[in-house]
Amino acid sequence: MRTSIATVCISGTLEQKMLACAKAGFDGIEIFEQDLTVSAMSPEEVKALADRLGLTLDLFQPFRDFEGVDAATLAANLARAEAKFKLMGRLGIDTILLCSNVGTATINDDALFAAQIRELGLLAAAYGVKIAYEALAWGTFVNTYLHSWRLVELVDLPNVGLCLDSFHILSRGDDPAGIETIDAEKIFFVQLADAPVLSMDILSWSRHYRVFPGEGGFELDTFMGHLVRSGYDGIVSLEIFNDVFRQSNVERTAVDGMRSLIWLQDLTCTLLGDGAQGHPLGIRALPEAQRPDGFDYAEIRTEDPEAVAGMLAQLGFTFRGQHRRKPVTLWSAGAARIIINTQRSRGITAEVSGFGIQIPDAALATERASALQAPAVPRHHTPDEQPLHGIAAPDDTEVFFGTSAAQPPWAVEFGHPHTTETGLITGIDHINLAQPWQAFDESVLFYTSTLNLAARPGTEVPSPMGLVRSQVLRTDDGAVRLALNIVPHGLENTTDRALRYPEHIALHTDDIFALARRAASAGMEFLAVPKNYYEDLAARFGLDAPTLAQLAELNLLYDRDEHGEFLHFYTETVGTMFFEVVQRRGGYDGYGAPNAPVRLAAQFERNRAMQY
């Protein structure tokens, strides 16, 4: 599939945008006019740079507010268009995007629209320009793609066709199935955008909240399926207006966009089954997606392992050995394996630096991640060591693919082939990772596409330093669960200890009372839960006094829903990480979200106290 992206999607100068798009692997770009207008590069330089980079210049856009006007306005509009056709000649672009009129249209008459667009088409033909007409969802008179298609049919010129934009179709709730009724030869251009499910006016939604495919709520694989079946064989481009993308790193955002198109093609192939084979659009499947079977390990980086080692021991972990070659130690409890790494740890008190997942075929998962442009994490291995397949997530977390096995083959490098023993801790329940606000959408797509996780509906948790947006990504069976939290704006680089946002590893147990008691007697420091919380618990759940007393004594938190119960506690924070221990009873499948504000407030107060 030939891929393109509108320059308005990403930040920086036109030159920076072009370099980033080429580097990310796009075949071409759409020149968003304003990016050219404000650029010091001449049209000839832009053309030459595109040639050098191997980028095609696919579309000049937008041309606005043309049709449905009086004769004087039409004349002015044609003059304006002619200047742009000349400019396109210098750029070597042969297609212009004509948006349906949203501002100056005064006459609602299909015949007039068609006649005026036809006049534009004839003028364009003289310059070798094709017109791709697009119905904006908020067009004054023309706002559905089937209406724009009727007009294109009325115009009946070889150089006047359609531009289809998934946002303008799906935001209105229009059925994209009608795409299959359109003559594919007359679809001149296709733009894709996803968007989160929001209830607001379509214009604001479109201008600020669009995201790359896979980062929102639209069914873009279905959309693509209709496109494939229409017979379309042209360019599929991204046109995303997003306030965050516009201020994020240009190279990363371009890769994020490219990843979304690669992922979407794979999804569409799955949807179509064999129907995708040999089709002119040329969509490509990825190496097969596999379901992760569980966490292989979680890794903590620290310059001084004593504090973390002490906590692991208090929680009931057993030291399993030092790696044969690296300054890395292995601890285990049940199926939970924790690696403490002191490499590259200068100045790091403790942080969650990565994790491994078990997957049926690690090499295949790596191949798929690589095809999704996940950056590889370099790891040397000697001939007698297991090869490590690692990728770096947008939040710098290092993720490694390990083979599904009760006994991971790499464990022998720590001198102990068998790491599993029965005990109170049974495994890793979930890992909670802090995301910088710029990388949230990118992270969701990265983790879901490379690890084959599904995104659950997000939530927001109040904290003393602002609302924390939280998003769970997981396998259906819960074997792998990640919780991504967006750190409130402005706090991500803070040097204020009280404001730094910690990450955590949640361990699972089948007897949290016994585990908490043992940890307490081993000297474990729990995050202190306020007494008010237990009084509120009593009012909300009608728990009996002895149970409440037991919970309060051990600083345990409690939640309940129609499926079951959830009990959990938090340890004190070391550096920017802490542990949680959870017990799930019955079918409880959540994460104790109602208790998260208690945790965040207690950590905030604790950190304030430690500052003095």
Place this chain on the structure above:
Amino acid sequence: MRTSIATVCISGTLEQKMLACAKAGFDGIEIFEQDLTVSAMSPEEVKALADRLGLTLDLFQPFRDFEGVDAATLAANLARAEAKFKLMGRLGIDTILLCSNVGTATINDDALFAAQIRELGLLAAAYGVKIAYEALAWGTFVNTYLHSWRLVELVDLPNVGLCLDSFHILSRGDDPAGIETIDAEKIFFVQLADAPVLSMDILSWSRHYRVFPGEGGFELDTFMGHLVRSGYDGIVSLEIFNDVFRQSNVERTAVDGMRSLIWLQDLTCTLLGDGAQGHPLGIRALPEAQRPDGFDYAEIRTEDPEAVAGMLAQLGFTFRGQHRRKPVTLWSAGAARIIINTQRSRGITAEVSGFGIQIPDAALATERASALQAPAVPRHHTPDEQPLHGIAAPDDTEVFFGTSAAQPPWAVEFGHPHTTETGLITGIDHINLAQPWQAFDESVLFYTSTLNLAARPGTEVPSPMGLVRSQVLRTDDGAVRLALNIVPHGLENTTDRALRYPEHIALHTDDIFALARRAASAGMEFLAVPKNYYEDLAARFGLDAPTLAQLAELNLLYDRDEHGEFLHFYTETVGTMFFEVVQRRGGYDGYGAPNAPVRLAAQFERNRAMQY
């Protein structure tokens, strides 16, 4: 008027919130239940702290999802309520907020609602608790305040009344005039919130975008007028859910909230005229608002004045002298006065540090600003110097009130009593100030209330580093115009030179071509405007070739609307400031917003170039 604020409005721990509210001058607070639940302070400590701070605890809130349920749920709800009534006794709070059911109501029957609320009321009475019933705008069955009032009448208990919330009434477009038909004795509590005019679902709007009165689009003075006429004499409280306020400095946000209530009382007094006198609600007017007559001066802080002085000379400014006592120099051109200040300038290449405005009675303006809790800027003056009345804006800009006069009386301190001469520059057109994203709403209210400026609809300008939100505040006649720009998230504290957002002083001329020529021949460095811009101008406005050539030669920008024309140019940036020169022709009253992206892109490219 007795003022209160819900603890959910502001950031921090409950203790921090209480300290900040007391310091800002609120009479009391509403305890948002979760703030207590997550707090380490016991209810008794909260009560004692409130007593020490002189804060009344006015409301316990919210109690949710009570009425319209089956018998079993009702029993559970009553048990839940009784626990809260006991808690309220320990806090010494006598009123609880009951929100109309949004979650568990299954039976739509006013008689049942009233009977169940009556049962709650009887239980509450046993604990000395009053119930303030509030219709949430998205309540399942009860979502208008007149419906909630009908139910309160049906309940017919002395301890069951209403809570009125401006957001829940105005967000639906309901007419608040009906408040006057309610028995004022039965209005137990009033909450105020403003909100920007947004088109989105009411729940999201309410939970994330509420702002303090005066920072949004609701007519809250009208709302207050109805309240006054109803005979209400109770507490008026702020209940604002705002994502930014929740992560901003707690003390500043509390003052921002207090300022909004002071300002709103004044506005309501103006609306009601004499009707506000002697009313039981006790709203108070501020010292009279006056219209500023113009800019007294603009001030630039710099550790090395040579670069700025050179630019001023190139623009045609005359050096007027050094201050008799301070390391401060005065420059003038027409009615434009620029002060260069080297005090407290270490490390500051150049910045716009403040400005003066001319106002009929500076002492009165200062008194009004002080009543609005504007922090005073300390300035010593010797007996033979003019006293200076200064306030510090949320963005740290220092604003001084000067007497309206062609010759400011302070000019003699620079040795030159007459600063005005005829020349190409006629005065200061506007000043553009960068706002940190946390302070934007606060800044709008601060400047509009203390300087008596009106906020125009905001706009957004694309730049290579993100969308820049821009908001003009001005007098009707344009004598004083401020443009506030929000710096994109994350860039406000950047050390990356290319990303720092500059401020500017815009000077007005009646002959920009002559001025630009003279400045160019004096060696002025203009911000270079790309050639592409002029080609686009030609297409958009049909300007003739000689005019375009002249514009391009002088790096002038051009805009036109139905009222007139606008020509302007920008100087190079020094430190974080630059100058703009503008000429307005005909009735053009804007700021060349379509050209702002050109400026921002050129500055971005220029700064990148200077990094190497």
